[in-house]
Each structure stands twice: as structure tokens, then as C-alpha cells.
Amino acid sequence: MEPDKFNSDEPEKPFRKATRKTSSFVQYSAIGFQMLATIGLGVWGGIKLDEWQGNQKPIWTLVLSLVAIGSSLYLFIRSLPKQP
Numbered sequence: 001m002e003p004d005k006f007n008s009d010e011p012e013k014p015f016r017k018a019t020r021k022t023s024s025f026v027q028y029s030a031i032g033f034q035m036l037a038t039i040g041l042g043v044w045g046g047i048k049l050d051e052w053q054g055n056q057k058p059i060w061t062l063v064l065s066l067v068a069i070g071s072s073l074y075l076f077i078r079s080l081p082k083q084p
Contacts, residue, residue, distance in 0.1 A: 031079055035072040042068025 046061030053060070 031076055035076060038072040038075070039065070039068045042071075 042064040043061060046058065046064035049060035050058050
């Protein structure tokens with residue numbers, strides 16, 4: 001009987017490379033979606049606050065947008081792998 005390639009203890013090198021590339025792609029995609037969600041929530045919250053207060057100028061939208069951009073960049077930098 002032939003040994004099963006998928007159940008062996010030693011994975012093949014091309015498979016290992018593909019897995020590493022896939023995991024980094026998934027990691028950075030998740031970071032991108034997190035940034036998008038953070039900025040989107042900041043903008044949405046600012047719009048709702050401006051509507052609630054009846055502001056003529058979108059003050060809260062600007063403030064919360066900038067805060068959301070700053071916090072998403074901070075979270076992105078913290079999630080980068082540390083170099084040895």
C-alpha cells in the first residue's frame with residue numbers, strides 16, 4: 001500500500017510555501033478590512049452626530065474621520081511583525 005501524501009508527517013516544500021503565502025495574504029487582507037471598517041464607522045458616526053446636532057458644517061464627520069484614520073493606522077503598525 002502506498003503512503004498517503006496528505007497524511008505524512010513531512011509536508012512537501014511547495015505546499016509549505018503556498019501555505020505561508022496564503023496565511024500572509026489572509027493576515028493582510030484582514031488588516032485591510034479592519035481599517036476599512038474602522039474608518040467607515042468613524043465617518044458614519046460623524047455623519048449621524050452632524051445630523052443629530054443639525055450642524056451646517058460637517059465638524060463631527062471631519063473629527064471622527066481623522067480619529068478613525070489615526071486609530072486604524074496605529075492598529076496597522078502594531079499588527080506588523082517585528083523584525084529580529
